Amino acid sequence: MASLPSILGGLDPTSDRAVFRQIADQLREAIDRGRFKEGEKLPSEAELVEHYGVSRMTVRNSFSILQGEGLVHAEHGRGVFVRPRPPVRRLASDRFARRHREQGKSAFIVEADAAGSHPTVDSLEVKEEKAGQDISTRLGSVRRVLARRRRYLLDGRPVEFATSYLPLDIARGTQIAEPNPGPGGIYARLEELGHQLDHFEEEIRARMPSPSEVKTLQLASGVPVIHLIRTAFDTAGRAVEVCDTVMAADAYVLSYQLPAT
């Protein structure tokens, strides 16, 4: 790495911009310009204290800004690093097309294998429970539902946590209530049960994660989540499944096709 003064400038004491913001600005710019590359270690707090002649808390304040922006992450005992952008998973709008269900494996596995990643699914939990207000409304005022929870990982990194809710009168006693829903997933089973799927509705929000989401998805600070709620409708117009998904936002690009008519 080049010497600090050659990368980072000095402070402008006449500026009314706070010192810790000025430092954050300089670091951010250096990162944007590629002076510090992905995964590379930034100068240590002590070095920056030395370089700028400020106190350590001021430097830490600067780092905390950049952390909030998701630009860097700190590792205890090692240093502060430029956060590498993880490979993203693209979700196409035809990902639930019937032809994708014809193969044996789940969409997630197939797709990840194709992308050269190592996919895993864990945290299996399948149980009957009371439907929350929102889920109940979406499913047409059902009281109890079958809930299927699972977590998806790519190369060991958790990227998505999803819960499917199905009305008990549809799912109880079927393979949908088994830990392994069989080839083609629950959508294939639903169609076998006579619920031919007609269309899906997806609602998308983005927000900062709750502490429990930070834990399950092992999210770095400064990484938002995409919250997707999908409702599946059969040809009779009935909502047969609601899937509530929380995704690490830095791991996903969603893609949709809209008709112009």
Next chain:
Amino acid sequence: MASLPSILGGLDPTSDRAVFRQIADQLREAIDRGRFKEGEKLPSEAELVEHYGVSRMTVRNSFSILQGEGLVHAEHGRGVFVRPRPPVRRLASDRFARRHREQGKSAFIVEADAAGSHPTVDSLEVKEEKAGQDISTRLGSVRRVLARRRRYLLDGRPVEFATSYLPLDIARGTQIAEPNPGPGGIYARLEELGHQLDHFEEEIRARMPSPSEVKTLQLASGVPVIHLIRTAFDTAGRAVEVCDTVMAADAYVLSYQLPAT
């Protein structure tokens, strides 16, 4: 407000959870339980210092966690407040259907009026410029484009910043290059120019905003942005417009319909 000790507990010195995290936890829980309501003022730093018997920086650290989660926001000289959830704007997947173009006003204005909000559009800028790498690729290797920038506000609050890019051979000299594109917006103009629209492609990402985005959208800390890139294709299969939109994530829910076939 009830007395502090009745709302907030004490610290657990045996816990290995950091004190400022414990304080943040208690405040978060109190907010979740509705002990502090939306828009309500939290105890001041001084009061919490008193209540917990810790130093002020520790309390501030707690607040900064909650700010990062988008739960609270601080107002200089006034206090720290529970962040109210703003009314959200729902974007339906049929929002570009041709029938919506038949009326005179823009989709944004019509929809906001219907919702009882006061819509504004500002920051008009229309100019020819060099296309960036990404835009150029999406439009099929054009070098120069017409860029239309505008910012959308609801009841005075900026919620969205959008830039449309159009190939010069289509847009130059037409009403699309005027500040006001006329009734039905640029999509109506494109169709009049013989580019019958076939479908749209939308790519969605979520991330923390850049400093400039924080400024234009007046974003509170802890609010991510939704980054939407829409490409419009005509019936000849040509990409005729790319629209790059950055939205305040707390102001939007996107909604899509997917076919199951």
Next chain:
DNA sequence: CTTGCCCACTCGTCTATACGAGTATGCGTG
């Protein structure tokens, strides 16, 4: 050579203090 310990360096947490700047309230003056 290998093992294990020590130490230097890193970030994490916390205290105590100081001053600045924005806000709101009340009181006194006109």
Next chain:
DNA sequence: CACGCATACTCGTATAGACGAGTGGGCAAG
């Protein structure tokens, strides 16, 4: 009554120091 200022209270910024804990490299003992 109206205005303006003083003041108290709020958060913002910054310093200096202390100790803890994770990491990694080097050195010494076996």
